[in-house]
Amino acid sequence: MIPxxxxxxxxxxxxxxxxxxxxxxxxxxxxxxxxxxxxxxVVILFIAGSRYHSSSIANSDGQIMYLLVLTLAASEIxxxxxxxxxxxxxxxxxDIDKLNKLRD
Amino acid sequence: MTNYSNxxxxxxxxxxxxxxxxxxxxxxxxWVSILAVGSITSVALIxxxxxxxxxxxxxxxxxxxxxxxxxxxxxxxxxxxxxxxLSLVMITIISGVGALIHLYSTGFMSQDxxxxxxxxxxxxxxxxxxxxxLADNLLLLYLGWEGVGLCSYLLIGFWYQDKNNNLAxxxxxxxxxxxxxxxxxxxxxxxxxLGTLDIQEIQVKAHTVWSLSDNTIASICCLLLLGxxxxxxxxxxxxxxxxxxxxxxxPVSALIHAATMVTAGIYLIARNSQLFQLAPDVLYxxxxxxxxxxxxxASAAMVQSDLKRILAYSTISQLGxxxxxxxxGASASAVFHLMTHAFFKALLxxxxxxxIYSLHHExxxxxMGGLFKKLPVVTVSFAIGCSALASLPFTSGFFxxxxxxxxxxxxxxxxxxxAAVLGAFITAFYSARLFFIVxxxxxxxxxxxxxxxxxxxALIILCLFSLLGGVQPSxxxxxxxxxxxxxxxxxxxWLPIIxxxxxxxxxxxIFKKSQFGRTHTSLLQGIHQLLKSGWAxxxxxxxxxxxxxxYLCQLNQYDVIDLFYRFIEKVSCILNNTFSQFQNGQLRSxxxxxxxxCILAFAWFISGELIK
Amino acid sequence: MLETIFIMTATITLISAxxxxxxxxxxxxxxxxxxxxxxxxxxxFILGSSFAAALQIIVYAGAIMVLFIFVTMMLHxxxxxxAQERHLFHFSTSITAFVLCSIxxxxxxxxxxxxxxxxLNDISIAQLAPAITVKQIxxxxxxxYSLLVVISALMLLSALITAIHISKNxxxxxxxxxxxxx
Numbered sequence: 001m002i003p004x005x006x007x008x009x010x011x012x013x014x015x016x017x018x019x020x021x022x023x024x025x026x027x028x029x030x031x032x033x034x035x036x037x038x039x040x041x042v043v044i045l046f047i048a049g050s051r052y053h054s055s056s057i058a059n060s061d062g063q064i065m066y067l068l069v070l071t072l073a074a075s076e077i078x079x080x081x082x083x084x085x086x087x088x089x090x091x092x093x094x095d096i097d098k099l100n101k102l103r104d
Numbered sequence: 105m106t107n108y109s110n111x112x113x114x115x116x117x118x119x120x121x122x123x124x125x126x127x128x129x130x131x132x133x134x135w136v137s138i139l140a141v142g143s144i145t146s147v148a149l150i151x152x153x154x155x156x157x158x159x160x161x162x163x164x165x166x167x168x169x170x171x172x173x174x175x176x177x178x179x180x181x182x183x184x185x186x187x188x189x190l191s192l193v194m195i196t197i198i199s200g201v202g203a204l205i206h207l208y209s210t211g212f213m214s215q216d217x218x219x220x221x222x223x224x225x226x227x228x229x230x231x232x233x234x235x236x237x238l239a240d241n242l243l244l245l246y247l248g249w250e251g252v253g254l255c256s257y258l259l260i261g262f263w264y265q266d267k268n269n270n271l272a273x274x275x276x277x278x279x280x281x282x283x284x285x286x287x288x289x290x291x292x293x294x295x296x297x298l299g300t301l302d303i304q305e306i307q308v309k310a311h312t313v314w315s316l317s318d319n320t321i322a323s324i325c326c327l328l329l330l331g332x333x334x335x336x337x338x339x340x341x342x343x344x345x346x347x348x349x350x351x352x353x354x355p356v357s358a359l360i361h362a363a364t365m366v367t368a369g370i371y372l373i374a375r376n377s378q379l380f381q382l383a384p385d386v387l388y389x390x391x392x393x394x395x396x397x398x399x400x401x402a403s404a405a406m407v408q409s410d411l412k413r414i415l416a417y418s419t420i421s422q423l424g425x426x427x428x429x430x431x432x433g434a435s436a437s438a439v440f441h442l443m444t445h446a447f448f449k450a451l452l453x454x455x456x457x458x459x460i461y462s463l464h465h466e467x468x469x470x471x472m473g474g475l476f477k478k479l480p481v482v483t484v485s486f487a488i489g490c491s492a493l494a495s496l497p498f499t500s501g502f503f504x505x506x507x508x509x510x511x512x513x514x515x516x517x518x519x520x521x522x523a524a525v526l527g528a529f530i531t532a533f534y535s536a537r538l539f540f541i542v543x544x545x546x547x548x549x550x551x552x553x554x555x556x557x558x559x560x561x562a563l564i565i566l567c568l569f570s571l572l573g574g575v576q577p578s579x580x581x582x583x584x585x586x587x588x589x590x591x592x593x594x595x596x597x598w599l600p601i602i603x604x605x606x607x608x609x610x611x612x613x614i615f616k617k618s619q620f621g622r623t624h625t626s627l628l629q630g631i632h633q634l635l636k637s638g639w640a641x642x643x644x645x646x647x648x649x650x651x652x653x654x655y656l657c658q659l660n661q662y663d664v665i666d667l668f669y670r671f672i673e674k675v676s677c678i679l680n681n682t683f684s685q686f687q688n689g690q691l692r693s694x695x696x697x698x699x700x701x702c703i704l705a706f707a708w709f710i711s712g713e714l715i716k
Numbered sequence: 717m718l719e720t721i722f723i724m725t726a727t728i729t730l731i732s733a734x735x736x737x738x739x740x741x742x743x744x745x746x747x748x749x750x751x752x753x754x755x756x757x758x759x760x761f762i763l764g765s766s767f768a769a770a771l772q773i774i775v776y777a778g779a780i781m782v783l784f785i786f787v788t789m790m791l792h793x794x795x796x797x798x799a800q801e802r803h804l805f806h807f808s809t810s811i812t813a814f815v816l817c818s819i820x821x822x823x824x825x826x827x828x829x830x831x832x833x834x835x836l837n838d839i840s841i842a843q844l845a846p847a848i849t850v851k852q853i854x855x856x857x858x859x860x861y862s863l864l865v866v867i868s869a870l871m872l873l874s875a876l877i878t879a880i881h882i883s884k885n886x887x888x889x890x891x892x893x894x895x896x897x898x
Binding site for chain 1: 690691
Binding site: 050062086095 | 726729730736742756759762764765767768771775776783784787788791800801804810812814817818820821824825828829848852853856857871872874876878879880882883
């Protein structure tokens with residue numbers, strides 16, 4: 001008997017941890033890791049929603065949305081990691097605080 | 105008569121045509137002279153022809169239209185020309201004197217680099233002046249009025265490299281602008297009340313709309329028109345631009361600031377004399393202004409040392425005589441004096457120009473002297489000019505000035521008569537002083553060039569006019585009937601005739617004792633300084649108007665109204681600075697702002713829920 | 717019983733997530749992340765989505781982590797990277813971030829407890845219908861959600877092209893800069 005609030009609490013804790021990572025880390029690789037955590041927090045909600053909404057008939061919408069998020073995450077990581085590589089090649093570091101040319 | 109209409113429309117068009125041709129082409133100096141002088145000379149010939157045609161007729165009117173200008177609702181203004189005996193006299197003076205001065209200028213300006221520019225301005229001026237005197241409505245008159253003002257400005261500042269010339273030009277332009285503004289308001293007022301700007305209609309309608317007993321608005325209109333006239337004709341209180349206007353080339357001073365443009369004010373009042381008859385108070389004001397100005401100008405001319413300034417002050421003084429004549433209701437004699445004054449003052453200025461030309465732009469009369477033998481033509485013409493100015497018998501100035509004095513007596517203003525006679529005495533005195541100092545006595549500077557032939561020719565013709573020009577045009581008398589003066593006493597009759605001789609003898613006496621140009625006591629010195637500065641009106645205006653204005657400007661340096669806009673600007677600057685802090689290119693701070701926004705949004709949501 | 721398992725799993729998830737984002741060594745962080753993913757897949761299992769749990773292990777803990785580790789292997793320089801990372805991140809410089817995310821967490825938790833309790837607590841798995849089978853998902857995917865499949869495919873394709881393009885471009889830029897340096 002797992003109440004919904006537990007799952008929600010887990011999800012938002014995970015999300016907050018992800019946000020902390022995004023805000024606190026300066027290494028691009030860690031920011032990507034934090035983004036993965038945040039995505040997972042959302043995914044948990046989808047799965048839980050899919051479970052709790054199929055009270056009488058089976059409802060697979062949440063899981064299908066999970067699939068979409070999964071592909072999204074895969075694409076995002078592919079692009080993000082290629083950016084990491086390109087950044088490392090050009091600057092020989094991954095510190096995003098030094099990438100502030102957009103200011104001017 | 106259509107032939108004559110075409111001739112009439114040619115009169116103002118020829119000079120402007122020549123100005124336009126000169127503006128868009130680049131002919132040699134000879135062709136510039138031929139074109140510029142030729143156009144004015146043709147105008148002079150046309151006006152002589154018209155004079156010949158209308159010699160016997162007194163009540164003739166010739167009209168011509170050059171097209172429509174403005175046509176809105178009931179307001180319809182055309183480029184209409186209107187010729188009667190008054191404007192005929194004016195165009196004769198303008199074109200005649202203008203042609204002579206153009207001729208003279210070809211010699212005087214022959215060394216100048218901006219030869220073409222000079223003649224463009226001069227032609228444009230003559231055209232504007234002809235439009236002014238030929239206009240059949242006040243708006244076209246105003247166009248010419250502003251046109252001559254513009255040309256005057258351009259010509260005073262002709263040698264624009266010198267800062268002082270520009271300052272003089274600005275002064276002349278601004279001071280006349282004061283009067284012009286008053287005049288423009290007067291035009292608006294006239295149009296609102298009479299519904300027309302046609303000069304002849306105004307004269308007729310004014311008498312039906314207003315009467316002598318109910319003349320407040322008429323007086324206001326007349327006062328406003330008078331404001332324009334005072335500004336243009338350099339009368340008190342707007343008189344002090346004229347002496348500074350002598351910064352321009354001397355022929356310009358002769359044409360614009362002595363013979364023609366400054367008489368526009370006299371023309372305006374004479375043209376609207378029927379309107380002014382409705383406002384006797386204003387006429388009295390005109391007479392007072394004229395009297396005051398003639399004394400002011402004459403006394404200031406008495407002590408000047410700059411040749412051209414003497415003539416400038418004498419112009420102011422003579423214009424004062426014309427205003428006096430207008431004020432006592434003798435418009436015909438005012439216009440008559442205008443005519444003779446145009447001749448002899450142009451002659452004086454041109455002779456002065458010839459002197460200056462021969463003496464390397466030397467203006468100080470005390471550095472001249474004994475030029476009698478070296479420059480005979482100039483001496484003779486100057487002598488004739490001075491005697492006409494002093495109104496020695498049988499010169500042109502004599503007839504017109506005597507007529508004015510006679511009319512003043514006839515109008516019954518005996519005090520003004522005495523003032524005018526005093527003015528005549530001073531006039532004769534300073535004319536004699538000027539002549540003696542410049543031409544007699546010890547030779548100091550020696551001229552190295554003599555006037556060119558064109559200059560001498562112009563001088564000789566003007567000499568003839570000044571001597572023999574004392575014939576009052578018959579048309580004027582019928583147009584503006586003079587007052588009947590049959591009760592002159594012997595004193596009133598003979599004093600003005602004898603007085604110039606006394607004044608000249610007095611001047612001769614002082615000159616023989618070589619007392620000119622030196623003062624002994626501090627009191628005399630003070631008076632001398634006061635008179636020399638033209639009764640210190642520049643200083644008075646400086647303290648009354650300019651200093652407070654400057655002070656106010658200083659106070660309002662950071663424009664009060666601008667404060668509002670500056671406040672907006674400052675706020676947006678501050679906002680810009682504040683917000684551009686956020687745009688620092690740091691990805692993490694962008695993220696942080698996103699999170700902060702989320703926090704605030706949730707906080708807002710929560711607070712809303714809690715209130716429920 | 718189920719609750720105990722859930723609480724343990726959730727605790728593991730949170731702790732390993734925290735460790736993942738605070739680690740200085742990227743390899744350690746990735747290993748913690750793998751643990752997190754495995755724990756999340758267990759939670760999916762508890763929630764009755766066995767298909768999702770399997771996918772979570774295969775795709776996240778498998779494929780994506782392998783990508784990460786490959787990149788890390790390309791870039792990692794041992795002790796030097798560690799020193800660099802210690803310089804870039806330690807807890808004293810991330811207090812602001814901590815405060816911000818704590819506030820957000822508190823607010824979200826507050827909203828959670830603000831909701832009417834019966835809607836959240838009364839629903840539990842026991843009352844629910846049997847779990848969804850893979851067959852049902854497949855039918856849904858190739859039935860009403862076929863558009864989603866196409867979109868996913870397009871997205872993956874574009875991500876593929878982008879990734880190739882960016883890494884290739886970077887290589888050429890690097891060559892150019894080296895040439896100019898020479």
